[in-house]
Amino acid sequence: MLLDHTPPPADATSGVASAPTAVDACRAAVTALTDRTAPGCPPYPPDRVSVLLSVHDRLRTVASTGSWQTFATVPPGSGISGRVWSSGQPAVVPVVADDPDYVALRPDIRSEICVPVHEPGGRRIGVLDLEWTGPVELAPWRGAAERVAALLGGRIAELGGPPAESRSEKLLRHVAAMTTATNEFQLRTATLAAARDVSGLGAAVLLLPHPSGHRPVADDAGGELAERILTILTAAGPDELDRLVERSHRFGAAYTLGEPDRPATADTEPLTGIGIGTLITVPVGQPEAGGVLLAADERVSRPDPTTVNLMELLAAQAWACLDRLRGLARLRERASSDPLTGLRHHGPFGERMAAATPGRTALLAIDVDGFKSVNDTYGHQAGDQLLIELARALEGALRQGDELYRIGGDEFVAVVEVARPEEAVGIGERLADAARRLDRTISVGVAVQRHREVPEHTMQRADAALYEVKRRGRDGVRLAPT
Known part of the structure; x- marks a missing residue:
């Protein structure tokens, strides 16, 4: 042996x-x-x-x-x-x-x-x-x-160490990180990291659509070069950024040839002016609503066309992930809001009350006076229109940070933070005034959550105050005993 x-x-x-x-x-x-x-x-x-x-x-x-x-x-x-x-x-x-x-x-x-x-x-x-x-x-x-x-x-x-990760392997690893992103910030961060790694260039910036025009975004890992690119693109103005995006979507990805003595196009000239020697631009998304992914470096080089192809795959994956996240956000919004008025409903209301502060959180139970007669006389379409108009009017009467929910057919509830009960009553009066300006009236019951009181009991007291308003003739606000 x-x-x-x-x-x-x-x-x-x-x-x-x-x-x-x-x-x-x-x-x-x-x-x-x-x-x-x-x-x-x-x-x-x-x-x-x-x-x-x-x-x-x-x-x-x-x-x-x-x-x-x-x-x-x-x-x-x-x-x-x-x-x-x-x-x-x-x-x-x-x-x-x-x-x-x-x-x-x-x-x-x-x-x-x-x-x-x-x-x-x-x-x-x-x-x-x-x-x-x-x-x-x-x-x-x-x-x-x-x-x-x-x-x-x-x-x-x-021999120089273990074999390096190939560009394809890098792309697959980054695609996995992008796919598991749970919000747009994580997705942007993963996309920019992937662009730097796959391209081998020092900085990456995304130009993304925004209501006021395309807006450049980067992450901290891009360093000082990314900050300079952000500054120059922000200063360029929306029209110049739109032209850069339009050019990219019209003609596709572009890359430098390592010939810095040649003149730059008008849309990339600001970047050469701050010392950019190598630039890859790749369209992201659809022409009418997409953006551009840029990877850049101060070094003068000629990117391998295969690298540009991988960057195009990366941009396509980024857009697919972004579309998925936005689709999920729309589904969550629909699941948590009333499709008629756009107000949040029972689920979010329960979550909000779980974070209530006893002694400071007040519930305002709101009921539309005579709503059944509107449906019976003019039809449900007129009733729906009334609810939409009332929801907008009531939201407009609330303060910043107050929240309004629709929890039933013509039943609403507002959650407000107040220093004293009288403040909540004042907010209820503003809501009643907003309804009157629409030639409608509402009944409002107000209850401030007591110490050690569960939200359900607070809501029951607000409802009891509301029914007392109804009993006394409607169109009013009543505070439940504290």
């Missing part, structure tokens, strides 16, 4: 040392460790071997053999290999079924050894993973695995 001091297989030494690329070095290590005829190899070579190297925030499988499938990437901390990567400590697992982190890619695997791969300076760059289906003496193989890992780490360092 070979002991722990056994050197790595000779084939691993020669194959790894002469490999022309990091990927070839990983493949040579895998091949040598699974070669049952290799000299210097301990008995019972592993049935499955994988090399995973760190790429961005994950471990990527660079070379593997011995199973029908393998994971393309592994998150740090996931599985035994992810645990070894995170801890930097080797793992020797005689029975994988006893290890809660084990993730099976072959149902017959029995034992596993996983060791970190370091560069000579100590920087951890990946892991080497060995698995067996039958009984094996693991101690010699741990020594062999660690020596192959050291040899592999040294050769990868000589």
Whole structure:
């Protein structure tokens, strides 16, 4: 039996040392460790071997053999290999079924050894993973695995480090971040980060449609260059920005040719004036409602057309995600608001009352006087029109921060914050005056939430005050006992 001091297989030494690329070095290590005829190899070579190297925030499988499938990437901390990567400590697992982190890619695997791969300076760059289906003496193989890992780490360092993430891989990673964005701010941030990373340029800016014209936006990670671009685009004015957007949507993406001595077009001349040497512009969205994605740098270079193609894919994904977010926002708005008046209804009212301040939050229960007769006499269309007009009038009579809800057919409730109950009564009087200006009347019951009183009881007291107004002839405001 070979002991722990056994050197790595000779084939691993020669194959790894002469490999022309990091990927070839990983493949040579895998091949040598699974070669049952290799000299210097301990008995019972592993049935499955994988090399995973760190790429961005994950471990990527660079070379593997011995199973029908393998994971393309592994998150740090996931599985035994992810645990070894995170801890930097080797793992020797005689029975994988006893290890809660084990993730099976072959149902017959029995034992596993996983060791970190370091560069000579100590920087951890990946892991080497060995698995067996039958009984094996693991101690010699741990020594062999660690020596192959050291040899592999040294050769990868000589070759310049692990293989870089490709532009396509970058794009896919960023697209995932864009797709999971839950609001427009997160989406803009993810899009700008992706534009910088995929293009290799230092700054990215979005020109997005706005009611007052296109507006440039950037993020903090764009640095001082992005700030200068924002300043010059903001100073350019809406007409110039519209021309830049129109040109991009009319003719498509554009990029510089690394010829700074040539004159710039009128819409990009302000950017060359602040020292921009390289610029990619890509249309975003539809011509009638879209914008432009810009990536720029002070360095003078000629972008690869393939990079521009990836930027176009990025812009298309950004617009699709933006359209999805806005569609979801519209659905949420419809779900939380009354389709007739546009006021919020029961769900948002309950959420608002959950944040009420006892002693300061007042409820104003509002009922339209004689509304049934309007429907009976003039029809439901006239009744609907009356509710729309009343909703607008009542909202206009409220103060900034007061909220109005429609909670029934002709029933409304206002939630207001007041210093004293009389203030809430005054707001109720303003609402009644607003209704009178429409030649209608309303009855208003006011209740200030008591300490330790649940919102439902406050609403019941406001309703009771409202019915007292009805009983006394309608068209009035009454405060419930505090």
